[in-house]
Amino acid sequence: MSAPPALSQPDRRMDALVANGEFPITAKDFDVISGIMMAQTGISLPIAKANLVYSRVAKRLRQLGLRDFKEYCALVTSADGAAECQEMIASLTTNVTRFFREPHHFEHLKTKILPDLVAAARTGGRIRLWSAACSSGQEPYSMALTLLSVMPDAAKYDVKILATDIDPNMLKAGAEGIYDEAALEPVPASLRERWFRALNDGTGRRQAVDEMRKLVSFKKLNLIGSWPIRNKFHAVFCRNVAIYFENDTQEMIWSRFFPLLEDQAALYIGHSERVSGLAEALLRSDGITIYRPNGAKGARA
């Protein structure tokens, strides 16, 4: 006798509460929020992240005077909800960063990538670097500081650092370039004194000097969207962001960097990330979480 057809799960499951707190959040609400995050940022939020989603978004409900996540989901999916949807995305992206995070990348940049470039830039060449998930600017300024430590007069030459992120709040913070003492702690004292001016407002904060800020352009760019980029780069830092994406999205992103890398360029990725899939044929390892484009000079597509 054949088995009876499986009964479909009662719809009740979607009404189940997935986190505890003052604002009810059901599995259905969670699906709406995680669906928006996947579609708009590539960030994967499994149900195990329900408490994190709750804690980050609940304050928006409080500020807006809403009763539950059902009302909030109705708002962010409504025609008038685009601005709140951006707020939600900003609250759910993780922006943790610090100066000279993963120091071996900056050592590699300084010793393996920059020497030839600096010499070429002094005779009319150019230097192009990209921080592709720059958060509040510590990463692109660490790149700038590394360059300035070997080329203090970089501002006189054709040198540009592109700093991109999906989160406009982070881009604004990066462009301002103001950091407190704790944030600046990993910056060697000599570089801190030379390239950050004290604000003298009693807070101990410092601001990146104009000469350094002018080297860095902060622009919005979604790694899973279109990349309006024409030039190639000598170094790309794309660190601690792909970890939030599903595997196929990660592979797609690594592959997309390849045509944007100069022949002798380096791609730096986060400490728990790994180039995988089709991109493995395009990029070869040159140290821990450091990759160089494969293929002899001139032999690439």
Ligand SMILES: C[S@@+](CC[C@H](N)C(=O)[O-])C[C@H]1O[C@@H](n2cnc3c(N)ncnc32)[C@H](O)[C@@H]1O
């Ligand atoms: C954990 S921070 C990493 C910052 C820096 N790269 C580092 O390693 O210190 C991740 C950053 O990726 C950004 N991000 C998340 N999804 C993105 C996407 N789809 N496109 C561009 N940036 C994204 C977030 O806004 C956040 O600032």
